[in-house]
Amino acid sequence: MALTALRTGVTVGLLGWLIARADLGSIGRSLAGASLAWLALAVLLQVVGVAVSAVRWRMLLRAKGAEAPLGFLSRSLLVGSFFNNFLPSTIGGDVYRARDTATRAGSLTEAATVVLVERSSGVLALAVFVLAAPLFGVGAAPGEAPAALWGAVAVLVAGLAATAWALRPGPLAALRAGLERLDRALGGARDGLVARIFGRGERVLATLEAFAADPAMLRRVFLLGVLLQAAVVVHFWCVARALGLEVPLGAFFLIAPAALVILLLPVSINGIGAREAVFAVLLGRHGVGLAESLAFSWVVYALLLALGVAGGVVHAVTRRS
Secondary structure, eight states: OHHHHHHHHHHHHHHHHHHHHSOHHHHHHHHHTOOHHHHHHHHHHHHHHHHHHHHHHHHHHHHTTOOOOHHHHHHHHHHHHHHHHHSSOSSHHHHHHHHHTHHHHSSHHHHHHHHHHHHHHHHHHHHHHHHHGGGGTOSOOTTTSOHHHHHHHHHHHHHHHHHHHHTSHHHHHHHHHHHHHHHHHTTTOOOHHHHHHHHHHHHHHHHHHHHHTOHHHHHHHHHHHHHHHHHHHHHHHHHHHHTTOOOOGGGHHHHHHHHHHHHHSTTSGGGTTHHHHHHHHHHHTTTOOHHHHHHHHHHHHHHHHHHHHHHHHHHHHHHHO
């Protein structure tokens, strides 16, 4: 309760402070003049993102011997977006997806591991965007960029290193040996909490070993992650174009990763307030005013909510049927 109260306070405080400093008339004019064609393209990219995510998710499930139709996984992703946006958490959708595929994957632990690896591969793609951006003349020197941007870069690079390390046969073999040594030290006596911890640890490890045994599949999953995150970057750019913001596409290869990583932090309710503050800072580096940044943030959030509402409708219909 205390954490929820703190996050609510941060949400209200940030949002109130930003709105008090912005010209509400300018926000309204930006929203009223939005291009429907560019917004339609942004929505289309959301649909592409769901399809790519479903394909990537099915590849990981198949690597451990589980089968699930693309339609089923797409539905689960849509419903997951509903829980992400309408519960006070950004991981509620992942919990739903794990529960939805638990029977197919073999257990809830294995299903959750698959979802975690699928999400991690997306972070890996974002890290590659950030690291590759300077090669194309995108970005700013460390002294010129906001601290939040470089903090996000550090998180992404750490995610890149952790993912690459965790899915190599060597570290997994070392973890397996460690589990076996611990089991011998306990004399094979497992009961209660110890048994549950061992059982879940072994299921997680077996799932990761199945992935590490198929490096070609992991490469395909990574490439699909790059495609997915590229769609997210272009989605942001389309929203900017819809509002008439003259921010180059290349800039969003840094703005999108920084914003997405910062929004994963549980500092506000569903990123509200933090989202507006992050975009105000990052778009402000490209000459976008506070009112226009807020309009951009609210359109991005409105499109996320629309996807969540679609997921809620799907959930209601499928539960009834």
